[in-house]
């Protein structure tokens with residue numbers, strides 16, 4: 001519960017100190033000036049002509065709120081319940097690989113921020129640090145493990161088992177990245193963090209993976225990752241087998257079609273992440289917020305729905321929650337925070353998003369996340385992107 005009479009949430013940011021970038025556009029611009037073009041382009045860009053990257057933002061802009069007043073909004077309850085636990089905010093860290101690209105502490109800095117803020121952290125398969133190192137850095141954080149299937153299935157099962165043993169509380173199987181999207185910026189920059197070894201963490205610590213390598217050279221490791229991380233054979237039978245092999249709840253990340261949401265439920269999946277991978281996979285795909293309403297209708301409250309892709313401010317989170325998401329996951333914004341100032345930068349970005357969300361909930365005239373379901377949103381098919 002946040003008491004909104006306890007000092008103004010905005011004015012806390014207007015102090016004598018040098019300002020930290022306050023919005024996504026400022027963050028992106030500051031990071032562009034700080035880090036090399038290769039990693040910056042890798043993080044910023046979308047696939048193809050970036051239509052999906054654009055669609056994600058455009059989807060949020062189509063909705064306008066019709067607020068209500070005179071409701072006493074002095075106390076705002078932003079808490080949510082997910083898989084039996086309560087969290088203070090409806091925000092999550094989306095799985096983002098290879099954090100060592102922008103900061104030496106990589107995922108360790110992010111998971112420490114997650115622990116400090118009590119925001120669930122989803123660790124990527126292709127992380128710079130191993131999942132065991134992440135668990136040790138933040139033993140009390142809620143951690144979920146994002147699994148990329150492996151061509152050698154035994155590696156996928158081994159990673160899932162390691163995650164369970166290290167105290168991760170769910171497996172998030174990403175289904176939209178069976179191969180990389182057509183990312184032209186990376187070709188322009190001739191940049192591949194995979195080839196540079198930033199995805200070492202979980203593979204080099206995996207006994208099944210290392211046993212499959214011909215030798216322990218850097219080249220063999222990179223080849224091994226490339227041979228395994230792309231897995232176009234992935235199908236529903238693998239999902240069922242994974243379910244048999246783990247005791248953890250399984251979420252599918254990358255659902256955009258209501259029919260796939262229905263199949264997820266039919267196959268005993270515990271939650272879904274509505275996502276187009278931040279516009280990084282198939283270009284020309286529906287904005288994730290545009291995909292949400294049909295999925296909410298089909299799922300009908302049976303399993304939690306998390307949304308990501310384009311949630312760049314508190315107001316975006318508000319709209320997704322109002323349209324029926326149970327929580328939202330944040331990708332690029334926290335990566336930019338990490339690039340600028342490590343753990344503190346991540347905390348600042350997430351806190352600003354959270355503070356804007358609190359202000360927005362109160363100014364919309366409601367006092368809880370559930371209350372947002374009742375607010376009036378009108379859809380305007382505008383084409384503006386800013």
Ligand SMILES: Cc1cc2nc3c(=O)[nH]c(=O)nc-3n(C[C@H](O)[C@H](O)[C@H](O)COP(=O)(O)O)c2cc1C
Pocket residue numbers: 042043044056094095096097124125126146174253275276277278279280308309310311329330331332333335
């Ligand atoms: C640099 C980068 C790396 C990513 N790596 C992964 C990953 O390893 N696994 C995964 O499931 N999604 C990955 N994603 C996608 C995010 O989980 C998330 O879906 C996306 O960033 C959400 O969009 P947003 O950046 O607009 O918030 C990555 C995204 C970025 C920007």
Ligand SMILES: O=C(O)C(=O)c1ccccc1
Pocket residue numbers: 097126177194229277280
């Ligand atoms: O960059 C990404 O978005 C991503 O998810 C990924 C997938 C496989 C290997 C490396 C990164």
